Amino acid sequence: MIRFSHLQNITLPELCSVFNLAFSDYIIPFQLTVPLLEQKLQGENVRLSHCIGAFDGPTLAGFILHGADTWPNPALLYNGGTGVIPAYRGQHLVQRMYAHYRQQYKQEGVQRILLEVISTNTPAIKAYENSGFTKTRFFYCYKGQPFIKQVRKNITIRTAATPDWALLNTFTDQAPGWANSPASIQREGQHTLTWLAYEQNEIAGFISVFGSNKRIRQLGVHPQHRRKGIGSALLQHVIQVLQGPFSIINITDDNKGLQQFLLQAGFEVAVKQWEMELNV
Secondary structure (H helix, E strand, C coil), rough: CCEEEEECCCCCHHHHHHHHHCCCCCCCCCCHHHHHHCCCCEEEEEHHHEEEEECCCEEEEEEEEEEEEECCCEEEEEEEEEEHHHCCCCCCHHHHHHHHHHHHHHCCCCEEEEEEEECCCHHHHHHHHCCCCCCEEEEEEEEEECCCCCCCCCCEEEEECCHHHHHHHHHHCCCCHHCCCCHHHHHHHHEEEEEEEEEECEEEEEEEEEECCCCCEEEEEEHHHCCHHHHHHHHHHHHHHHHEEEEEEECCCCCHHHHHHHHHHHCEEEEEEEEEECCC
């Protein structure tokens, strides 16, 4: 008999083990260590008290990890990972977990739940649609060892300990996905590094990179400073500091300028994703 419960009594090593088992045959190989899981929970603002587990006796058969826009009274939850271990697939656990808690979340003031799913993962998309989710945005995700042929010499790059995100938000052409939002970057603290590019003492662009896995969280150039080598200078700087290879995820379908820049710099499309949303 499957029972449903939140995960506040699960230890991180146990959750990490189940997570890795659930993703052991995933479309893209994906495994976590306990420290990486801790960083993920911190960056995505996940609390185990709002994460859902499907239990068969003492066995955690499936889970949904939920972050939030704010605690303790979130209006928006973010599904940062859904997994079912192989022995329990085919039992509609994802739909059953959401059906079990949807009314409770609504009563607690949750209005929306967001998630991302790989575009070719048809079973997962069907499970989410059967739970009430609809597709909202289409994302491209890139990886590669970038190369920059030539960089201007009169661009200054400086580390930013406390970036002005209200300003930097105006440098980009899309709203970021959850994991790349300024709030998530700030929660990651020292794990994510941000550099600013200056042209004649004026901030012209920025780049933020999660150091341990070299994932670029955001890259932006002020509209008045584009096509002047600012993005190339920033990318060249992080190549020199962190080596690479790098990845960058969740670039929206209509963000053609950034897509073109990444391809020209040597990145390639690794996967495509749907952002999906449930109105609770």
